[in-house]
Amino acid sequence: MALIVHKYGGTSMGSTERIRNVARRVAKWHDAGHQIVVVPSAMSGETNRLLGLAKEITGTPAPRELDMLASTGEQASVALLAIALQAIGKDAVSYTGWQVPVITDNAYTKARIQSIDDAKVRKDLEAGRIVIITGFQGIDGDGNITTLGRGGSDTSAVAVAAALKAAECLIYTDVDGVYTTDPRVVSDARRLKTVTFEEMLEMASLGSKVLQIRSVEFAGNYRVPTRVLSSLTDPLMSLEEEASSGTLISFEEDTHMEQATITGIAFSRDEAKITVMGVPDKPGIAYQILGPVADANVEVDMIIQNQSVEGKTDFTFTVPRGDYEKALNLINDSVKNKLGAGNVIGDAKVSKVSVVGVGMRSHVGIASQMFRTLSEESINIQMISTSEIKISVLIDEKYMELAVRALHKAFGLEQG
């Protein structure tokens, strides 16, 4: 018998028929003798409907009231799931974030969890009850309702699992796990049985958006074994099979060392790069260029400053493609002349491809194998950025899929 936390996304909760399926699946786990806590999202579309009403009234609703509004979606969900469990003979009880309570800071619409009181939940679990807790929300020190931001229910589930020291946190979603790369790009992409938290962070931030990134950080910090698995399977499939399906995000690196050095190929199609040429090479240049960009809420990813020649250097950075025009205008209008820089050039048709793997730490030659593979396909590398467990390159977007396929093959990722 173990204490297990289940999390179901909005699609899984999208209709009363689907909620009944969630109830059947949860009941199966409970029947097997486990203590179960469930964290469901709002029914799909509900959060958008609610925020849409606010937007009909004003473009700038107060964050406190948005949280008051949006949190109702998850509250309705927990009640409906409790009703569905009771309808099949299970003793179940639902709680909102404030009832547990889940204490957060007061950063409305993007609050962070500070603590979770487990007393009430433990008492229910010991009495044999299935406990259902609203995702996405909590309460601040002054009794105001807060929400954790989009996808926050993943974080709620992992945080609840951490507070209860759960054996595992199962995130049921509409994909069946984390893959070596996007199966839509590489048909023989392989589902990973395990990834480490660090790899998952790199995979998530690079576009494999299976889990909200904050939930992965949370799982890593509190060492919560977290499994991503499909909610589209038969809810009555064998529990043994279900328990080992999907991808386990693990904090045990050792199990990984024996395996391949590279875990997956991540990519981000919609990048853009901007180069400021002939920048005087003196202290504070990076800040003077990127400060105004950050102030405009544009996220900068890769940054390169070349070796200077005769006191001048070229400075290049990448931004999401949607922010390209905005960033380019900013540099042209308010940075270029102030710095006495030369031309500003840009390219909005670039993509980023990364190889990710904790094995990289103890193996040399990953970078050279990556560069050789791209070279064999005559793909020019425009920028390079590295971290402990990944190497990213920026390339012309028209070669992106070719690069991903070639790298997937070169690192033998199609083999288990």
Next chain:
Amino acid sequence: MALIVHKYGGTSMGSTERIRNVARRVAKWHDAGHQIVVVPSAMSGETNRLLGLAKEITGTPAPRELDMLASTGEQASVALLAIALQAIGKDAVSYTGWQVPVITDNAYTKARIQSIDDAKVRKDLEAGRIVIITGFQGIDGDGNITTLGRGGSDTSAVAVAAALKAAECLIYTDVDGVYTTDPRVVSDARRLKTVTFEEMLEMASLGSKVLQIRSVEFAGNYRVPTRVLSSLTDPLMSLEEEASSGTLISFEEDTHMEQATITGIAFSRDEAKITVMGVPDKPGIAYQILGPVADANVEVDMIIQNQSVEGKTDFTFTVPRGDYEKALNLINDSVKNKLGAGNVIGDAKVSKVSVVGVGMRSHVGIASQMFRTLSEESINIQMISTSEIKISVLIDEKYMELAVRALHKAFGLEQG
């Protein structure tokens, strides 16, 4: 400057455009220097939508979970109204029942308010804020969400007004006040400027369903001046005009004494009567007949037992027409033989007409004027029931409208 509570029904909150109108109206009162607390209902249709989801899952959802579910409708409403007020430059804050808190007993789906903590609300009002509180709901001693049942937002508003000792509680609704009788029946029915709580109770329970009856009881018990007025007027109409519109439900009988003895004619079309003939006249008969009817959740209204003749009597009672067959079968199947009674006869085509007025207490002759008027129209009276401030008669339903019109005229109700 006064402290005023506004209550808006689901129709008034039915769309974001209507919510904006509510905000304009509330802002107008606040601009005039008043302290304003608003209790809005859920957007029209929302409570039914939520309960419909529960019903799709099971016919017998647990009341605790129904309250968890249904209470989200009002929570969304308060947030949207706060957003609408802020959008026009007003400082406003929304609270759920548990945030105030509004403490109730734990009778889920039909909880009763036990106390309201006014500290937080007063602090906001003193800071110049408009306070918006969810109707319909509270929290029990164990921190569970409770609801007050259908129409409970009226009761919430009056209870909040009582707790804050508000100068007046304004119930904005889709009728413009309480009338001497239904204007659809009598075209020159007149809007009453004031009624007493007792009269309002009789008018409400007899079919003039303007206000939830519990809210009227609450207003009476706590002596909260409560005004029913239209939410369909121009939100920017003059405040003086609006403040004296509608009907004031008052606890000052004196103002009334000078006026007409009769306040209004109430009626209930869909009644049915059942007579058990030849019942042995001995103690316990009424209980033996009506006990099984009450156990079947059928509400009994008028009850008459005739003078017995040779140890036998006839026993007649009325029930809502929808419960007629059920009650008739019950009497025939399980009461008649046990009592050794004679025939059981019934009539499902009867209506009840009542004259209501506190003035009746100090004036004789109301009953005789009522009976004479009906007699002049050749309307046969089948049953009579009286209370301190009303006289009700049961008549053939085909004469109901004629009776209401004749009585309205006979008591001069068309004159102010």
